[in-house]
Amino acid sequence: MLEVIEIQTKAAQGRTEPYLCRLSDNQLYYIKGPQAGPRGLINEAVCAWLGQKLQLNIPDFCCAYLPPDILKYDAQARRVLGDGDTVVFGSRLIPDLIEITYSNALKLPAQFARDLFLFDYWIKNEDRTMTEHSGNPNLFYRAGSDNYVVLDHNLAFDEDYNFGRNAYLHPGYKVWLSSQRDVLWQDHYSAKLTIALQGFEQYAATLPATWLDDEADYLQQIRRTLLQYNDDEFWEVLI
Template sequence: MLEVEELQEKATQGRTEPWLCRLSDDQLYYIKGPQATTKGLINEAVCAFLGRAFGLNVPAHYPAYLPAQMLTYNEAARQILGDGNSVVFASRQVKGMIEFSPSLQQSLPIQFAKDLFLFDYWIKNEDRTMGQTSGNPNLFLDGRSNSYVVVDHNLAFDPNYNFAQNAPLHLSYPFWFNQQQDQLWREYYSPKLEIALEGLAQYAASLPEEWLAAEPDYLAHISATLALFRTDNFWEALI
């Protein structure tokens, strides 16, 4: 397991206040710890895996060990990351990212926008919004590759997720509902979702024991939520 070797600074964005750190592979990562809750850390890891399997550009990610001595003389970090000797979620820094804004919305590639909308619906993620002037998109443009980077899934798998209320707030909503949808989308996306879900069991077995012990029934909830794409009701909401 990678280990945090240097705390650099708190990120200027993000409700869970991630910290930029250097890990033992000499790469920079944003880490989240207790401030995201154990469920949130599991969500981050599972959704990062699923997103990459689905074809989205999600940064490389790993669980990482945060030793207590890293926090001994850093009160600001300790208030957010706890007392250490814990396993955090680490998402590799992508340099040169531009935060998504309303001015970029109209230039989104249509297929990517539809993929993102469907993915967030699948994982029950309400935390990717955009209004006329602002929002919380959790989406960045990588200026070097001109591709979009998808981040921040700690609030996924919400049992109170309300599609009817949330969908119009999603930054990709206009792209999904800009034309009449039909069952062809089910035929297109179901195999992609099936492939991503089939790999989850093996990936989940690699999650930190500390996380799984703290939330022993949570993976079953996640799996049941994800399996809903095999039902008619899942797709009827999208037409």
Template sequence: MIRPLTVVEIQGRSEQGMTRPFHCRCDDGNLYFVKGRAASQRSLICEWLGGNLAKAFGLPIPEFTIAQAAPELLELHPEGRDLGSMPLFASRKVEHVQEFSISHLHQVDDCLQRDVLAFDWWINNGDRTLTAYSGNPNLLWSTEARKLVVIDQNLAFDPDFDPATFSVTHVFAGQIDLLNQDLIEPQRLRELCGRALAVWADACKNVPQEWQFVDEEQTVPTNFDPDAVLALLNRYSHEDFWRMTPWLRA
């Protein structure tokens, strides 16, 4: 198991996002967005495993780790109970970023757009939406480096994933037609998936024991089946999988 960082300062809490992550400084001196008790255990597992896959896949995601906060520190913050003393998911804060918008689309390389699109398709992540009218892409734009930053895999491996909705609402859905027609890209994507899956076993071993149960007594398992998720991920090797046509996902 990896050694968790220690939260040494709770600076506040985000007003955005379903789980409203906490802004914390850890004992390595860095600032992090930290999720804990307010996020479900399944959400934390998905965030951790999805993050490990995304990093190995080659997506530009912030550094992340597991952290822990002492009870006495939590008592000093009015919402500390929502963070909790169990292991926490901590994503390092990236400076000089803003929320991704339609205006940034043309600045993202087409290949990277396809990689993000394909990755979300692979892990059943329908939570990266953006249309001309609304959306929540869970992406940031670095104004300093003029680069994309990919965040939030907490809704990955969704058993209710809807391919039809995905193909319309994904922020990079404009790449679907090209991907469906290309003969080379599917092979490249299969290679990326194979490389990413090489970290799966170690990532699973580092899932904190506390996340695997919904109660403190650890008597009720979290609704997350790693074997079923691995079977889902292994579909990447099927040739038809990369034809992003909804009826081919049945």
């Protein structure tokens, strides 16, 4: 397991107050620790794994050990990250990212927008919104490119997820609604989700035991949520 060897700065945004840190592979990562809660950390790791398997552009990620000594003289970081001797979630820094605006959202590549919309529906994630007036898209692009980067899934698998209340706020909603009615769309996405879910149990077994200590049944709850795509009801609301 990698280890945090240097704490640099707190991110300019983010409700869980991630910190930019250098890890023992000498790369920079934004880390989330106790401030995200055990479920938040599990969500981040599971969704990053699933999203990459669906070929969404999610940064490389890892679990890393945060030693107590590195926080000893940093009261601000200690307020957010605790006293250390914990395992954190790390998302590797991709430089020069710019959060999308409403006008950017209208120009998303159609296939990407559809894939992202279905992904967030699958993982019951309401934390990706964009309207003409406001939003929290958790979606970025690199300046001068169409390279969109997907971030932040600590609020996924929301037990109170409400498709009707949330779907129209998603950056990919209009594209999905306008173009998903092809007769093969359900077969296409069912196959993609089946492939993405392969190896879930094996991956889940690699997650830190300290995250699971108080959430013994949470991974099975996640698995049940993900398997809902096998039910007709999962697809009916998407038509």
